[in-house]
Amino acid sequence: MPQYLLSVYQPDGDPPPPEVLDPIMASVRAWNTELRAAGAWVFTGRLHPPDTATVVRVRDGGTVVTDGPFIEGKEHLGGFTVITAPDLDAALAWARQLAEVTTLPIEVRPAIAGA
Amino acid sequence: MPAAPVQDTDIARIFRAEYGRAVSVLVRAFGDIDLAEDAVQDAFTEAVRRWPAAGLPPSPAGWIITTARNRAIDRLRREATRDGRHAEAARLHQAGQDPAEEEPVPDERLRLIFTCCHPALGTAAQVALTLRLLGGLSTAEIAHSFLVPEPTMAQRLVRAKGKIRDAQIPYRVPSEAELPSRLGAVLAVLYLIFNEGYAASSGDQLIRAGLCAEAIRLGRLLAQLMPDEPEVTGLLALMLLAESRRAARTTPGGDLVLLADQDRSRWDGQLIAEGQALVRRCLRRGRPGPYQIQAAINAVHSDAPDAAATDWAQIVALYDQLLTVSPSPVVALHRAVAVAEVHGPAAALALVDGLDLTGYYLFHAIRGHLLRQLGRTAEAAAAYRDALDRAGNAAERAFLRGRLQELSPGR
Numbered sequence: 001m002p003q004y005l006l007s008v009y010q011p012d013g014d015p016p017p018p019e020v021l022d023p024i025m026a027s028v029r030a031w032n033t034e035l036r037a038a039g040a041w042v043f044t045g046r047l048h049p050p051d052t053a054t055v056v057r058v059r060d061g062g063t064v065v066t067d068g069p070f071i072e073g074k075e076h077l078g079g080f081t082v083i084t085a086p087d088l089d090a091a092l093a094w095a096r097q098l099a100e101v102t103t104l105p106i107e108v109r110p111a112i113a114g115a
Numbered sequence: 116m117p118a119a120p121v122q123d124t125d126i127a128r129i130f131r132a133e134y135g136r137a138v139s140v141l142v143r144a145f146g147d148i149d150l151a152e153d154a155v156q157d158a159f160t161e162a163v164r165r166w167p168a169a170g171l172p173p174s175p176a177g178w179i180i181t182t183a184r185n186r187a188i189d190r191l192r193r194e195a196t197r198d199g200r201h202a203e204a205a206r207l208h209q210a211g212q213d214p215a216e217e218e219p220v221p222d223e224r225l226r227l228i229f230t231c232c233h234p235a236l237g238t239a240a241q242v243a244l245t246l247r248l249l250g251g252l253s254t255a256e257i258a259h260s261f262l263v264p265e266p267t268m269a270q271r272l273v274r275a276k277g278k279i280r281d282a283q284i285p286y287r288v289p290s291e292a293e294l295p296s297r298l299g300a301v302l303a304v305l306y307l308i309f310n311e312g313y314a315a316s317s318g319d320q321l322i323r324a325g326l327c328a329e330a331i332r333l334g335r336l337l338a339q340l341m342p343d344e345p346e347v348t349g350l351l352a353l354m355l356l357a358e359s360r361r362a363a364r365t366t367p368g369g370d371l372v373l374l375a376d377q378d379r380s381r382w383d384g385q386l387i388a389e390g391q392a393l394v395r396r397c398l399r400r401g402r403p404g405p406y407q408i409q410a411a412i413n414a415v416h417s418d419a420p421d422a423a424a425t426d427w428a429q430i431v432a433l434y435d436q437l438l439t440v441s442p443s444p445v446v447a448l449h450r451a452v453a454v455a456e457v458h459g460p461a462a463a464l465a466l467v468d469g470l471d472l473t474g475y476y477l478f479h480a481i482r483g484h485l486l487r488q489l490g491r492t493a494e495a496a497a498a499y500r501d502a503l504d505r506a507g508n509a510a511e512r513a514f515l516r517g518r519l520q521e522l523s524p525g526r
Contacts, residue, residue: 002283004282086283086285087283087285088233088282088283088285089284089285089289089293092235109282110281110282110283112281
């Protein structure tokens with residue numbers, strides 16, 4: 001069955017206060033539980049903010065390490081989930097639920113089979 | 116019975132009529148759009164070679180589909196020897212069926228329409244795929260119709276088909292819960308194709324009749340496949356009624372003629388009768404929607420033997436209904452035109468001036484028209500100039516320049 005990467009994009013800056021964030025995170029956990037119960041869950045990652053990121057490159061055989069994210073923007077990848085779904089419509093249905101509980105846009109990308 | 120001689124034009128006609136159906140059946144069978152297209156092309160190449168001598172088969176569509184299926188299996192077998200990926204697919208399908216044998220001709224075009232118009236594809240890709248896969252238009256024809264360079268259109272199609280394959284956009288008619296919004300996307304694509312033909316967004320000509328004809332053909336197909344959806348019928352009626360005025364919409368020189376000034380004897384009575392019958396049929400279902408109401412507005416215009424006899428009060432009432440089901444400033448703008456006929460240009464101008472549509476050429480053209488009626492000549496000229504800056508095609512620009520001339524002769 002195909003796998004899809006669901007990426008959560010969130011605005012830069014401080015996270016919302018706990019009274020806003022806590023119910024959202026509870027809903028996300030409930031969504032995750034549902035995903036597992038349906039046998040669609042593969043992997044989930046939640047990320048620290050982009051100012052904790054480090055980029056590593058190799059130049060002329062030497063290592064170049066730079067502070068900060070690879071791409072600067074007004075939004076950043078806040079977390080991701082890999083799911084299995086029979087087709088894009090099924091993946092979009094899961095993504096729609098996640099978008100609803102997080103109030104954030106969710107990018108859905110198909111993974112290359114067997115890669 | 117001796118077979119009738121087969122002309123190239125017969126095969127071209129069958130191609131246009133049956134290409135979409137054949138591709139839809141092959142996509143269903145093999146799950147691969149490129150393979151389906153290639154196999155159907157192969158089958159038509161074979162038909163061009165055989166039919167002139169052998170005569171038309173009893174069911175040309177059945178012959179094409181069977182031949183294409185066999186060709187697809189040949190292609191898969193060749194692939195399978197190089198690449199294990201297709202081995203199973205080749206094994207699953209049995210070849211060797213004789214295309215001369217009669218078989219019922221299946222139709223999977225409804226699935227194909229919903230795949231082509233899937234919301235995960237951009238509108239331009241939806242339009243291109245629909246014209247390519249269901250209309251059987253070549254990439255060059257589609258590129259030409261939308262005034263896009265052919266490599267750009269080819270790229271657009273390759274990308275869209277790649278997304279369908281890689282993201283596994285399903286090949287099915289949506290469930291009842293999803294159907295209203297998904298059908299809305301399909302209808303929007305057909306109407307967009309029609310409108311691009313009816314009032315070209317760029318280029319020299321106002322009308323590109325080929326696109327209108329294709330949109331109507333696809334609209335008829337959809338109405339046949341979904342007879343219980345009144346909005347489908349409504350869209351077909353709307354397109355037929357608009358199309359009925361085509362000959363009267365431009366002068367022989369290609370200049371635009373407004374509805375009020377059109378020679379109504381040049382309207383196509385047959386299309387009007389068909390469109391009006393469809394409007395009555397879908398409205399009886401009591402589930403009005405934006406396409407049905409727009410069709411009804413057009414039906415009222417078609418009823419009037421001359422512009423003065425138009426039942427404008429009825430049209431205002433229909434626009435009121437349209438505004439409640441699909442509120443938009445563009446609908447409000449068109450409603451204002453009807454209001455001008457019932458309550459005068461001052462009342463209409465007050466409505467128009469309240470709309471946030473300054474980027475839209477018709478907003479300025481209609482303001483110019485109302486200001487001119489009110490004798491506010493300088494403001495009317497300014498409005499026509501604003502419209503001129505935003506008009507999409509040469510015929511619209513020529514019309515606006517004509518209006519400007521009338522307002523300030525000698526300039």
